[in-house]
Structure formats: structure tokens, C-alpha cells
Amino acid sequence: MTTSQMPLDPVPRPLDHLVELAQTSGCGGARALLLRDEILTHDELRKRVDHLAGWLASEIAVKGSRVASWAAKGELTCLLPLAAARAGLVHVPINPLLKRAQAAHILGDCGASMLIGTQARLSSLEDGDLPHDCEAIEEGAALAAAAQGRLTIGPSQADPDDLIAILYTSGSTGRPKGVMLSHANLWLGAVSVAHYLKMARDDVTLAVLPLSFDYGQNQLLSTWYAGGAVVPLDFLFPRDVAKACAAHGVTTLAAVPPLWVQLTELDWPDGASALLRRLTNSGGALTTELVNDLTTIFPQADLYPMYGLTEAFRSTFLDPNLVEKHPTSMGKAIPFAEILVVDDEGKPALENAEGELVHCGPLVAQGYWNDPDRTAVRFKPAPEHSRYGGTAVWSGDRVRRDADGLLHFVGRRDAMIKSAGNRISPQEIEEAAIASDLVSEAVALGVPDERLGHAIHLVVRGVTDAAQQAKLARSLKQELPNFMQPQKIHWRGAMPLNPNGKIDRTSLLREISSGAAS
Structure with missing residues (x-):
């Protein structure tokens, strides 16, 4: 049974319960995580999350403490989002491409109690980079301690509204902001994406996006929600992506436009793209030419253009059946999202008139960590005509909605x-x-x-x-x-x-x- 045939459950749960789903649905013996030298089934994934969570809970006594990771994709970075949730901690993934000073800013800003990372990255830190009482542990040592300890704590009973992760923006427009996400944010994001992408138990996702990126994390969570398998990949060259698709029978590939451009310039090996079922784009708009290239090179794969922002995860997607006729459209709201186009007076914008995109509903984040001023600018009360009400994300992006209800990106007001x-x-x-x-x-x-x-x-x-x-x-x-x-x-x-x-x-x-x- 694919997730498209399952009910779209709007009830959020503690995020770590994702690893319990495979056991209850009877696919615990299926592949879940394809590492370089090991393949974990869903049952094995659940056990390792248990052990890592138990070790974290024994090391960090105060619930809600921040545990940061600064490492390449692998067992630790894939398990930690769920293990931290199970241990009652807040995960702060640091992009492995960031340098010492940027990592130090994030560690200090979030007040991390523990940093788990590769030895080379930990060795690059200087005196004063770690917050007071923050312990730095090499990732291999952390995984070994978790395996040896064999301490399990079982599924958490967390409130879905509890803080679970802080994802820092890249900082391209100022100092990085830490976006605060709850169990509900990440759980419902996984349910939503798995549902509209029609993901199934036999899907294999190639995780090329950074796991510190909101959609990067969702590569893991939506695939595991559907009972599928994830192949984490840090690639040096675009051809590495094509090789991995061929080697692992990849069915789902997500990328940002610059990578898609590079992938369309490759001579794909025979069989490398044959099993691809879906291509998903985020992080920027597709052009008509790029859409044509992708649909020509991957004719058997559905193409899903998407729009999103870290403050509210995904907001919209375009049905693949509409891509040929509307190649540059952002589509419509994803499940659990209400997307409004608001004019400068706060009223619904007229058809085809430009307005600000406002995202309402349970995918809206909790604001910026330790930054009430910038939170107040972006997170404001929803417009009066919102069916959800509450706090909304006022994106700053200018869009218009056409006669068919499809959204089209115009640009950022400040850009x-x-x-x-x-x-x-x-x-x-x-x-x-x-x-x-x-x-x-x-x-x-x-x-x-x-x-x-x-x-x-x-x-x-x-x-x-x-x-x-x-x-x-x-x-x-x-x-x-x-x-x-x-x-x-x-x-x-x-x-x-x-x-x-x-x-x-x-x-x-x-x-x-x-x-x-x-």
C-alpha cells in the first residue's frame, strides 16, 4: 500500500515515533538506511535510535538542552534527529561546509551542551569557540558509546508542540537565524510530503541535500514515514549523483536549481535514471528551459516543482500533470498549509494581482531562537480571512494567483x-x-x-x-x-x-x- 492510498492523518505525534511505524506496518525487515559499509533495516534503525537516545539521555540530564552535530552525512547525522527527539533534547545540525567561525557562532547562539562531530572539524575549533560546559565528542566515539551502553529508553511521550530542532539559515543576508521547529512541524511535514509525492515502501531516496537544510531533513523523515530507504550522499561532482542512482536503484531525487542544471549537462550512464519515479525541486524557481531538459532526460519521472521557506517548511507544490502547461508555476498549497496572497492593506489580493505570500497553519515554525526582534518581523498574526488564524509566516515573497488558482513567483520585495x-x-x-x-x-x-x-x-x-x-x-x-x-x-x-x-x-x-x- 502506498501512502497515497493511506488516510492523510492530520494528528501530529512525537517525531521519534517515525521509527515505530515500520514495525506496526509490517515492513520492519525492509531496508531503511544504506550506508557506505552497512545496510540497516527499519527494525535495526529503530534499535540504533533507541541506543543513541539512551546514551544521550545518560550524558545530558536537562531536557530541552541543545545537542549539535557537525559532520558529513552518515549514521550519526541520519539518526540524531530522531534520537535527540527521543531523549528529550533539541537537535542543532551544523552544515558540514561551514567553517570554524560560523560553527562557533551557532554553538554560542544556541548554547549547546554537546557537540558531536568529525575529528577534523573538532580540531579546527579554537579556545572560546565552545560554550561553557559544552562537551565535544568525536562521532565514532559517540556511536561506539551508544552501541556499548545498550541503554534504551523507548518511544517518547513528548508534547507535539515541544521544541525539537533549531535549523540555522545560511546567513547569506546577515548573521544566521535559528529557526525553531517542533515535533508537530517535522512530523506533519513528513506526512504531507510523503502523501503528495505518493511515496511507497519500495522507494529509495538519494539524500543529496544538506541535512542541516529543512528539506534535507525531510528527505529522511518522509521516506521513513512511507517505509522506504534512504541513501545519504555527500558528492564531489554531479556525476557522483548519477553513479549513485545507478548503484542503488534510486527512485526519488531532490535537488536545488544549480544542481539540476549540472545534472542536465551530464551524459547519464545507461540505467542510471531508469528507475527514477520522481524529481523534486526546491530552493529556487525552475525555468522553462530547465523543465524541458528535465522532462526530456527523465521522461518516466514525475517532476514536482516546489516552493518553501525554512520558517514554514514547504508551502506549495505543482502537480506533475500541470508542469508542461505551467512550467514556472509554484502550484498550490501542500497538505496542512494555507497559502494566502495578501495585498498591502492586508486583504486578499485580486486575481493575478501581486501580493505577499503568507503561510498559515501547523507547519509554521515557532520563531527565531533568542531573537524576538526578528521573530516579530516575520512571524505575525494571520490575516483575518485565514481559516487557521494564529501565527503566520509573512514571507516577504511577492506572488500572484491566476484564474486556475496556481501561484506564480514574482520576486522578493527586498530583492x-x-x-x-x-x-x-x-x-x-x-x-x-x-x-x-x-x-x-x-x-x-x-x-x-x-x-x-x-x-x-x-x-x-x-x-x-x-x-x-x-x-x-x-x-x-x-x-x-x-x-x-x-x-x-x-x-x-x-x-x-x-x-x-x-x-x-x-x-x-x-x-x-x-x-x-x-
């Missing part, structure tokens, strides 16, 4: 380019550049300019020569009005990426603004 009195969406310029077939990726930026307010600069990735540059300029002049023409086009062999694999617009803007000012 809109204001040039010569015109309010310009960067996405529109980027889509025109990619549609030229002369570049693979594009980022439009507004660089401060005394005369214009903002001057438009376009950064593109592609093979460049004088002829290519001239062709792109001519194409943009043909497709875009004069006020949307880039003042300068910057060609790159590669785009900078932030720790979550998204294009780092902030570093590009800093670099180009510095050059423009000099």
Missing part, C-alpha cells in the same frame, strides 16, 4: 531592482537570458547607482567569446524593454554557491558592487 523609477523583477531578466540558449545560469542584480537608484548587472554562466557576448546582448534587447536592459553583463565559468547549494547572490552583489565603486 526587486528599482531602476530609474521602475520596479523590476530579477527573475524576468534571468529567464530571458536563459531562454536565449546562450547561457546555463543567470543572476540579475541591482547595483547602487547615484543616477538610476539601481543599475542592472547580469551575471551569467557559459562559454564566452565576443560573438557569444554580442548574441546575448542582441537577444536581451529583442526580448526585454529598454528599462530592463543590463548595464553590464558579467560572464563566469562557475557561480558561487552558499552552503545549501544555492547560488550565492549576496557574494555576487558584494563583488560586483565593489568593482562598480572602484
Whole structure:
């Protein structure tokens, strides 16, 4: 039985109960976690979560204490979200790509009581980086102690509204914020995604997204909710992803747009993509050209464009049957989410009129850790016309809803380019550049300019020569009005990426603004 045939249960439970589902549904002997040198069944996964939770509870006496992880994908980082929940602790995953200073900020900000990490990362810490009374333990030693102790504490009886995790944003727009998530947030997120992706017990998910990322964690949780198996992968090159798909019979692959672009540029080995059932996108909008490439290379796989934000997990998805006709749409609300488009007066925006996306319902996070000022800006009372009421996430993203009820991304209000009195969406310029077939990726930026307010600069990735540059300029002049023409086009062999694999617009803007000012 697939989850699409099961009732969509809206009742949240303690998150660690996920590992009990396989036993009650009769698939405890099925594969759950495919590690480099070991395969764990769902029964074995449950036992290891028990042991790790028991060891954590014996080491950290105070419930609600924060336990941080700073390690590559593997047994520890996959088990810890559930083990910490079972032990009554709050898990704080640190992206393994972050450096010492960034990790130290997160550890100090959350007041971690324990840090479990790889030896190389722990050795990089300097005096004063660990909070007072924070114990640092190498991940192998932690797993060995948990296995030797054999102390189990069984399923927790936590209140679903209890805090369970703090996920720190990448910090591309300021110091990282710790988003506070409850058992209910993560449980219902797993139920929702497993349901609308129609995941089944025989599914195999290749977990390529960082586990410190909201959808990265959901790769684990939604798959295990459905009774499927997860293959954690830290990859060096895009071809490693294709090889892993072939080696493990992967059925589900999630990625962000920069990775999808690289994957479409590969020559996929025979059989590498044959078993793929679904592709899911998050972390940025797909372009028409990228959608066409993905559906051509993976014709047997359903493509699920999605939109989300860490403060409310996922918000929308587009039904694969609508992708060909509406390739750039964000779709509609996922289960358990209410998505409103609100005008500047707080009223429902008219059809096709631009407004702010407001997310209401039980997937809304609890705010930012130890940051009431920034919490008050983003987490505010839901609009009066919300059926859920309570606290909502006011995203700051500008969208519109068409006659079919489908949502379309316009841009972030703080990312809109204001040039010569015109309010310009960067996405529109980027889509025109990619549609030229002369570049693979594009980022439009507004660089401060005394005369214009903002001057438009376009950064593109592609093979460049004088002829290519001239062709792109001519194409943009043909497709875009004069006020949307880039003042300068910057060609790159590669785009900078932030720790979550998204294009780092902030570093590009800093670099180009510095050059423009000099």
C-alpha cells in the first residue's frame, strides 16, 4: 500500500515515533538506511535510535538542552534527529561546509551542551569557540558509546508542540537565524510530503541535500514515514549523483536549481535514471528551459516543482500533470498549509494581482531562537480571512494567483531592482537570458547607482567569446524593454554557491558592487 492510498492523518505525534511505524506496518525487515559499509533495516534503525537516545539521555540530564552535530552525512547525522527527539533534547545540525567561525557562532547562539562531530572539524575549533560546559565528542566515539551502553529508553511521550530542532539559515543576508521547529512541524511535514509525492515502501531516496537544510531533513523523515530507504550522499561532482542512482536503484531525487542544471549537462550512464519515479525541486524557481531538459532526460519521472521557506517548511507544490502547461508555476498549497496572497492593506489580493505570500497553519515554525526582534518581523498574526488564524509566516515573497488558482513567483520585495523609477523583477531578466540558449545560469542584480537608484548587472554562466557576448546582448534587447536592459553583463565559468547549494547572490552583489565603486 502506498501512502497515497493511506488516510492523510492530520494528528501530529512525537517525531521519534517515525521509527515505530515500520514495525506496526509490517515492513520492519525492509531496508531503511544504506550506508557506505552497512545496510540497516527499519527494525535495526529503530534499535540504533533507541541506543543513541539512551546514551544521550545518560550524558545530558536537562531536557530541552541543545545537542549539535557537525559532520558529513552518515549514521550519526541520519539518526540524531530522531534520537535527540527521543531523549528529550533539541537537535542543532551544523552544515558540514561551514567553517570554524560560523560553527562557533551557532554553538554560542544556541548554547549547546554537546557537540558531536568529525575529528577534523573538532580540531579546527579554537579556545572560546565552545560554550561553557559544552562537551565535544568525536562521532565514532559517540556511536561506539551508544552501541556499548545498550541503554534504551523507548518511544517518547513528548508534547507535539515541544521544541525539537533549531535549523540555522545560511546567513547569506546577515548573521544566521535559528529557526525553531517542533515535533508537530517535522512530523506533519513528513506526512504531507510523503502523501503528495505518493511515496511507497519500495522507494529509495538519494539524500543529496544538506541535512542541516529543512528539506534535507525531510528527505529522511518522509521516506521513513512511507517505509522506504534512504541513501545519504555527500558528492564531489554531479556525476557522483548519477553513479549513485545507478548503484542503488534510486527512485526519488531532490535537488536545488544549480544542481539540476549540472545534472542536465551530464551524459547519464545507461540505467542510471531508469528507475527514477520522481524529481523534486526546491530552493529556487525552475525555468522553462530547465523543465524541458528535465522532462526530456527523465521522461518516466514525475517532476514536482516546489516552493518553501525554512520558517514554514514547504508551502506549495505543482502537480506533475500541470508542469508542461505551467512550467514556472509554484502550484498550490501542500497538505496542512494555507497559502494566502495578501495585498498591502492586508486583504486578499485580486486575481493575478501581486501580493505577499503568507503561510498559515501547523507547519509554521515557532520563531527565531533568542531573537524576538526578528521573530516579530516575520512571524505575525494571520490575516483575518485565514481559516487557521494564529501565527503566520509573512514571507516577504511577492506572488500572484491566476484564474486556475496556481501561484506564480514574482520576486522578493527586498530583492526587486528599482531602476530609474521602475520596479523590476530579477527573475524576468534571468529567464530571458536563459531562454536565449546562450547561457546555463543567470543572476540579475541591482547595483547602487547615484543616477538610476539601481543599475542592472547580469551575471551569467557559459562559454564566452565576443560573438557569444554580442548574441546575448542582441537577444536581451529583442526580448526585454529598454528599462530592463543590463548595464553590464558579467560572464563566469562557475557561480558561487552558499552552503545549501544555492547560488550565492549576496557574494555576487558584494563583488560586483565593489568593482562598480572602484
